[in-house]
Amino acid sequence: MRVLELGTLIAGPFAGRLLGDMGADVIKIEDPKRPDPLRTWGQGEKDGHRFFWTVHARNKRCVTLDLRSADGQGLFRRLVAESDVVVENFRPGTLEGWGLGYDELAAVNPRIVLARVSGYGQTGPKAGRAGYASVAEAESGLRHLNGYPGQAPPRLALSLGDSLAGMFAVQGILAALVSRERTGRGQVVDVALTESCLAIQESVIPDYDAAGVVRGPSGTRLEGIAPSNLYRTGDDMWIVIAANQDTVFRRLCAAMDRPELADDMRFADHLARGVHQDELDDLIGAWASQWKLADLLEHLASAGVVAGPVNTVAEVAADEQFRARGMLVEHHDERTGSEVLGPGVVPVLAGTPGGVRRAGAPVAGYDNAAVWGDLLGLTEQQQAELKDAGTI
CATH class of the missing domain: 3.30.1540.10 (formyl-coa transferase, domain 3)
Incomplete structure (x- = not known):
């Protein structure tokens, strides 16, 4: 399967990473002038580099393309014709503004699956709002369940809402691909950060609706679940x-x-x-x-x-169970020229296991020649002209 990954930061790229881990040919598209900010994220630093990108961009080919330009939009349509899935996490309406909405993409390739991750989904009164994981966790009620009664509800020190949305996006993509085998047509997979946070809340809603219980934070335990x-x-x-x-x-x-x-x-x-x-x-x-x-x-x-x-990351990195299961994997980081430990591939498949084939590409456009030249057949002269024009 070939996947085209648009968007930046966490939710869409995490979905792309999960698909790449399982063997998909993921082509990540970055703006030539504004590469993904995730390249500079992460708390650890070595030789001026941070390592969020190393993991979330692994197993991807990275190219540059200006989707705001007519030439860039034309090249993207050519890529869509050769692909199975598009993953994007722009604000709703962005792709349509570029003439790259689902109808336009399906006209090029009726089998294309378009996974759309946004703050509130593609429809509804809040659809047009920008959304971040922290707000989605709060607005969905998930944050209210965390922490201790009477205190400010803390966040997990991760972008949980983004990761949940990325996982639900992959679930939807796989279901859409199964459906495509029956129908011959792709479809839109519509994932909201808020709804992803809502979906994991077990019986919170029926507890309220049927019994009037407003569940709240319970510290280090769950109320009524003991010990x-x-x-x-x-x-x-x-x-x-x-x-x-x-x-x-x-x-x-x-x-x-x-x-x-x-x-x-x-x-x-x-x-x-x-x-x-x-x-x-x-x-x-x-x-x-x-x-x-x-x-x-x-x-x-x-x-x-x-x-x-309750392990710290230092204890996790030394854990014999994680090591035995291949859940701590070396990534060759070309930016530093060293091996960097990262998380392994989940789930473990017996017959067709996933793996880490490469870490995140060190610079934007690292795979331009392979994609624009080898895949689409552009000559070196054509690529040079597109680069000079700022298209790639």
Whole structure:
């Protein structure tokens, strides 16, 4: 499958990355004068480079093209004729303003799938507004569920709404490609940041609609789900113990040398434990505080109790499970000339596994010759003229 990726920053490029990880030929198109700002994002820096781009632009060929120009629009249509999917995350109406809306693209290639990621979707009273993940998380109610009661709701230190939208875009693209095999025609995949954040909120809406419950933040636990919380160990570390299922709770009680707790009316089933959550957390917290983290993890694992440490990235990078599963992968970063560790490919496919074939292209237009020359057949002279005109 050939995918044309338009747009910048996170949601659209993340969708492109996921498709590229699974083997798609992803061609990322950047404006010649305004390359993707993601090239300069990331908190870590080495030799003047940052590393967000290394991961999110991996497995992509990068070309430059001015979609605002007539020549650029013509070249894009030629690319569409040779492609399967277009991913864009502009404000709704942008492609139409360039004469590159779905109807125009489908006239060139009826099989094209156009995935459109925006703040609020392509329709509705807010469709024309710009949207960012932080606002989408807030407006969808997702941010309200985070943090502690009575405090300002914090964000996760990631662009969660963008990543969710990118994942839903890929889900929609794959469904549209399956449909295309039956119908012979592509379609529009319409993904909103706000709706992506709303979609993962489990029973929040029916809890409100049917029972009048306005769910709110619950700190380190979920209200009514017990035990499933953070507990501090004797060596001042944090452990998550999740034993909220009846069978697992009984194992935890045995591991605590308190088997009678499993038959205590306060804790005997899911609903009772939810009512007496504070008491249960106190009991487990007092017990956990007598252990060193490593010893407690081993003890609980041997007892069949679900538990894990709260790792920093340093501990994640050394984790033997992630290493064994290929979830920590070297990327050859041509900007620094070094190998840079990054996340592996999810999910793991047994027959056709994905992989990291290359890191993000070091400069905008890095693959111009391969795409404009080899794919579309433009001569070197034609490419030089288009470059001088600012088209590529």
